[in-house]
Amino acid sequence: xxxxxxxxxxxxxxxxxxxxxxxxxxxxxxxxxxxxxxxxxxxxxxxxxxxxxxxxxxxxxxxxxxxxxxxxxxxxx
Amino acid sequence: xxxxxxxxxxxxxxxxxxxxxxxxxxxxxxxxxxxxxxxxxxxxxxxxxxxxxxxxxxxxxxxxxxxxxxxxxxxxxxxxxxxxxxxxxxxxxxxxxxxxxxxxxxxxxxxxxxxxxxxxxxxxxxxxxxxxxxxxxxxxxxxxxxxxxxxxxxxxxxxxxxxxxxxxxxxxxxxxxxxxxxxxxxxxxxxxxxxxxxxxxxxxxxxxxxxxxxxxxxxxxxxxxxxxxxxxxxxxxxxxxxxxxxxxxxxxxxxxxxxxxxxxxxxxxxxxxxxxxxxxxxxxxxxxxxxxxxxxxxxxxxxxxxxxxxxxxxxxxxxxxxxxxxxxxxxxxxxxxxxxxxxxxxxxxxxxxxxxxxxxxxxxxxxxxxxxxxxxxxxxxxxxxxxxxxxxxxxxxxxxxxxxxxxxxxxxxxxxxxxxxxxxxxxxxxxxxxxxxxxxxxxxxxxxxxxxxx
Numbered sequence: 152x153x154x155x156x157x158x159x160x161x162x163x164x165x166x167x168x169x170x171x172x173x174x175x176x177x178x179x180x181x182x183x184x185x186x187x188x189x190x191x192x193x194x195x196x197x198x199x200x201x202x203x204x205x206x207x208x209x210x211x212x213x214x215x216x217x218x219x220x221x222x223x224x225x226x227x228x
Numbered sequence: 229x230x231x232x233x234x235x236x237x238x239x240x241x242x243x244x245x246x247x248x249x250x251x252x253x254x255x256x257x258x259x260x261x262x263x264x265x266x267x268x269x270x271x272x273x274x275x276x277x278x279x280x281x282x283x284x285x286x287x288x289x290x291x292x293x294x295x296x297x298x299x300x301x302x303x304x305x306x307x308x309x310x311x312x313x314x315x316x317x318x319x320x321x322x323x324x325x326x327x328x329x330x331x332x333x334x335x336x337x338x339x340x341x342x343x344x345x346x347x348x349x350x351x352x353x354x355x356x357x358x359x360x361x362x363x364x365x366x367x368x369x370x371x372x373x374x375x376x377x378x379x380x381x382x383x384x385x386x387x388x389x390x391x392x393x394x395x396x397x398x399x400x401x402x403x404x405x406x407x408x409x410x411x412x413x414x415x416x417x418x419x420x421x422x423x424x425x426x427x428x429x430x431x432x433x434x435x436x437x438x439x440x441x442x443x444x445x446x447x448x449x450x451x452x453x454x455x456x457x458x459x460x461x462x463x464x465x466x467x468x469x470x471x472x473x474x475x476x477x478x479x480x481x482x483x484x485x486x487x488x489x490x491x492x493x494x495x496x497x498x499x500x501x502x503x504x505x506x507x508x509x510x511x512x513x514x515x516x517x518x519x520x521x522x523x524x525x526x527x528x529x530x531x532x533x534x535x536x537x538x539x540x541x542x543x544x545x546x547x548x549x550x551x552x553x554x555x556x557x558x559x560x561x562x563x564x565x566x567x568x569x570x571x572x573x574x575x576x577x578x579x580x581x582x583x584x585x586x587x588x589x590x591x592x593x594x595x596x597x598x599x600x601x602x603x604x605x606x607x608x609x610x611x612x613x614x615x616x617x618x619x620x621x622x623x624x625x626x627x628x629x630x631x632x633x634x635x636x637x638x639x640x641x642x643x644x645x646x647x648x649x650x651x652x653x654x655x656x657x658x659x660x661x662x663x664x665x666x667x668x669x670x671x672x673x674x675x676x677x678x679x680x681x682x
Contacts (some may be wrong), residue, residue, distance in 0.1 A: 159608070160580055160608040161580075161608040161609065162282070162283060162608075162609060191608075191609075192578045192580060192608045193569065193570075193578035193580060193608055193609075193610065193611060193612040194578075194610075194611050194612070195577075195578055215283060217263065217281070217282045217283070217609065
């Protein structure tokens with residue numbers, strides 16, 4: 152199991168816009184460069200891209216949850 | 229006079245409002261999210277109430293939590309600051325319905341000015357120049373030609389039923405217009421089921437000039453204008469007062485029009501009437517009215533000597549306007565720059581860091597409005613404004629020199645800020661000459677990207 156860490160502090164979003172489905176669901180396969188979520192920092196939005204690939208992703212942080220830089224966002228196995 | 233005030237905001241404006249209230253002997257209650265427990269406004273207020281988790285919609289935008297905090301602490305009034313709920317008509321109504329005083333205009337006044345169409349109609353009715361265009365929808369090419377006589381070219385055509393930039397076309401000549409009009413009509417009909425169009429003159433190069441007003445529901449006065457033409461992504465970064473671009477007769481005409489609008493809508497509190505000023509045509513046009521205290525209010529305070537936030541609190545407490553128009557005069561020139569937690573070298577990326585050694589500028593003509601202190605961890609959940617540096621001098625040239633001096637004194641260790649941007653702008657010949665417009669800074673940033681990155 153490898154972890155995807157948050158590059159920034161802020162608020163984590165699972166989907167690209169309110170009301171849209173999550174960018175990745177638990178159990179989805181992940182390729183390097185896939186956008187797995189967004190982080191809002193001081194009213195600006197930044198994509199979180201996977202730097203590792205795996206057959207299945209499991210999120211450790213809920214939608215709209217505050218996170219610190221370096222916090223694990225998801226596990227990829 | 230108000231007795232106990234809840235400040236429904238955070239950051240430098242919460243600090244600013246607390247200071248004004250304390251100067252008037254009004255007790256203060258701060259509110260804070262879980263991310264702001266260590267914030268300066270919490271430390272300065274007489275009491276503080278935790279109103280929820282970091283996300284603004286669960287705390288600073290949570291009307292129920294704010295009203296409960298005001299009730300539980302025995303407040304008689306709420307100041308909304310700017311942003312968050314400051315221009316939310318429903319909140320103004322809810323505060324009044326709870327038997328408290330909202331430090332700002334009524335819900336109806338916010339509603340009237342918050343809607344572009346009703347605000348434009350109110351301005352036109354008060355004799356305030358609006359951007360020339362169709363009064364309502366245009367349904368035929370013949371009617372459109374009549375409107376063209378007023379707008380000239382370039383003219384913007386947009387779907388009356390549209391929104392979000394869809395169906396907007398710009399025509400630079402009659403030939404282009406006659407080609408674009410039926411296309412726009414067909415497009416509007418297809419997209420919205422309504423072929424009605426709206427036309428408006430395109431104001432090319434313009435300055436952003438705004439007039440500060442104070443009103444008590446019966447009478448209104450102005451505190452002259454501010455120019456805020458230096459903008460990045462429609463966000464003001466540098467504001468000054470007075471505007472160098474206006475002639476004295478035009479200044480009086482502009483300010484009088486803002487007072488006429490405030491009177492016409494029985495406005496109460498502090499407000500700002502915003503205009504575009506077209507230098508070449510020497511004409512100004514109403515854009516909108518902001519029904520709150522604005523970020524850049526200190527430049528007006530610097531040149532007039534008026535404490536605008538204190539006046540808001542007095543008016544909300546039921547006092548009639550203390551000042552008459554003849555009491556208000558302009559002295560010198562003031563400039564404010566917004567010190568944001570953004571890195572100009574990296575395309576203004578946000579930088580929510582921890583403040584180390586902090587050196588705040590001072591001396592004659594320098595004011596620093598901020599919530600910073602040594603060791604403060606800037607939270608990532610809110611906007612990036614850290615501080616406003618306001619300088620005042622006898623002339624605009626003296627104010628710019630003082631700005632450079634004060635920026636040199638300012639040190640915020642551990643943070644990336646917009647300070648280098650302002651040092652570069654202060655050295656720019658166009659800025660020094662005041663020869664700018666609302667789109668000037670975007671071009672300058674592209675041309676100077678390399679210099680800012682180094």
